[in-house]
Amino acid sequence: MDILPYSDNHHAFRMKLREFLSSEVTPYVDQWESDHIVPKSIWKKMGQEGFLCTAVSREYGGFGGDFLYSVIVIEEMVKTNHTGLMVQLHSDIVVPYIESFGTEIQKRRYLPGCVTGDIVMAVAMTEPNSGSDLASMTSTAVEEEGQVVINGAKTFISNGINCDLVVLAAKDPSVDDPHKAVSLYLIEADTPGFKKGNRLEKLGMHSQDTAELFFTNCRIPQAQLLGKKGHGFIQLMQKLQQERLVCVIWALAIAKNILSWTEDYCRNNPKFGKPLAASQSVQFSLVEMLTEIRIGTAFVHQLIINHMQRKERVIDTSMAKYWISDMANRVANRCLSMVGNMGMRETCPIVRMWRDIRVFSIFAGTSEIMKSIIAKSKAF
Numbered sequence: 228m229d230i231l232p233y234s235d236n237h238h239a240f241r242m243k244l245r246e247f248l249s250s251e252v253t254p255y256v257d258q259w260e261s262d263h264i265v266p267k268s269i270w271k272k273m274g275q276e277g278f279l280c281t282a283v284s285r286e287y288g289g290f291g292g293d294f295l296y297s298v299i300v301i302e303e304m305v306k307t308n309h310t311g312l313m314v315q316l317h318s319d320i321v322v323p324y325i326e327s328f329g330t331e332i333q334k335r336r337y338l339p340g341c342v343t344g345d346i347v348m349a350v351a352m353t354e355p356n357s358g359s360d361l362a363s364m365t366s367t368a369v370e371e372e373g374q375v376v377i378n379g380a381k382t383f384i385s386n387g388i389n390c391d392l393v394v395l396a397a398k399d400p401s402v403d404d405p406h407k408a409v410s411l412y413l414i415e416a417d418t419p420g421f422k423k424g425n426r427l428e429k430l431g432m433h434s435q436d437t438a439e440l441f442f443t444n445c446r447i448p449q450a451q452l453l454g455k456k457g458h459g460f461i462q463l464m465q466k467l468q469q470e471r472l473v474c475v476i477w478a479l480a481i482a483k484n485i486l487s488w489t490e491d492y493c494r495n496n497p498k499f500g501k502p503l504a505a506s507q508s509v510q511f512s513l514v515e516m517l518t519e520i521r522i523g524t525a526f527v528h529q530l531i532i533n534h535m536q537r538k539e540r541v542i543d544t545s546m547a548k549y550w551i552s553d554m555a556n557r558v559a560n561r562c563l564s565m566v567g568n569m570g571m572r573e574t575c576p577i578v579r580m581w582r583d584i585r586v587f588s589i590f591a592g593t594s595e596i597m598k599s600i601i602a603k604s605k606a607f
């Protein structure tokens with residue numbers, strides 16, 4: 228069924244990562260969940276072992292792996308049952324901005340540190356009054372005496388506390404067309420005028436340090452512009468296919484994990500003298516979920532292959548983003564119901580996954596936004 232062309236090297240990488248995560252991550256996850264953050268040291272350990280930025284070329288410290296290495300990292304991270312160490316955001320969503328749009332100087336300055344885990348990255352687009360409608364952002368970037376002065380506030384920024392470098396979207400207020408006003412900038416965490424705000428208390432993703440970021444007369448050299456001035460929107464659009472595909476692979480892996488745990492639970496827990504799984508209604512529920520996951524997997528694997536062939540699949544990826552996110556939430560809800568009062572206990576592994584999966588129909592474009600992208604392409 229698996230159509231992805233994994234090689235022996237991919238399999239060996241997966242085994243090495245699995246072993247690393249079982250000793251360096253899984254034992255600490257409960258602590259990180261109650262700390263509401265992961266320690267910086269785990270980023271460095273991941274980097275030292277070669278598990279960050281697998282796609283970055285050798286020239287900049289990586290090993291130039293294909294997208295299947297990213298898929299492996301996402302799938303194995305899911306098995307640790309937490310979302311705090313958001314490697315996929317760093318490696319497959321934010322760092323690619325530097326790889327694609329960075330100058331040679333920017334690449335040499337930042338990419339090696341991203342690979343080793345010395346530089347943790349975040350991307351800051353969302354503002355208190357600007358989420359889906361990014362064009363309405365109000366953060367400004369004004370050129371002044373050879374520098375750029377940034378003012379504004381960002382919110383819901385993943386890796387917001389741990390980040391060392393931020394890809395920030397801000398507008399030139401002198402440009403009327405909002406789509407031509409946005410540029411991207413690289414902001415180092417210790418730049419005067421840049422302040423990390425509150426770590427947000429969330430329904431799920433407890434170990435993830437999602438935070439507010441504030442910029443007050445934050446002056447950066449013009450050389451920190453990432454890509455061309457006024458091209459921020461185009462750059463964001465260019466990177467959305469991979470960003471959303473990463474979320475799809477991640478959500479699908481969580482759904483598989485929840486179902487696999489629930490299946491075991493139903494096999495091993497007797498009710499009325501026989502295992503739960505002996506009941507036809509439980510069997511039918513499990514079968515329905517297995518089927519949905521199987522259908523989803525076929526779709527996602529095809530998208531991964533197309534993505535690796537550099538084919539544009541924006542509409543299909545939007546379909547997958549909303550459908551897989553909704554399906555994973557359906558699976559999480561049904562599984563939680565099937566385990567009875569266990570599903571209300573913090574010690575039940577699927578409780579955390581049920582909380583964590585909720586956000587997938589919100590971030591990286593809500594399900595409604597995905598449907599409007601698809602509808603527009605169909606010109607109904």
Ligand SMILES: Cc1cc2nc3c(=O)[nH]c(=O)nc-3n(C[C@H](O)[C@H](O)[C@H](O)COP(=O)(O)OP(=O)(O)OC[C@H]3O[C@@H](n4cnc5c(N)ncnc54)[C@H](O)[C@@H]3O)c2cc1C
Binds near residue numbers: 357
């Ligand atoms: C845990 C978490 C992590 C995040 N990480 C990051 C990050 O690292 N960096 C970052 O920049 N952002 C991040 N975000 C923000 C995220 O990208 C936004 O939440 C998302 O874009 C939606 O914006 P919003 O929440 O403001 O919702 P809104 O845009 O206010 O939407 C509210 C509701 O209206 C609906 N809606 C909006 N517009 C339309 C429309 N045109 N048609 C139909 N329905 C519509 C939406 O679907 C939604 O249901 C994160 C969010 C969360 C929750």
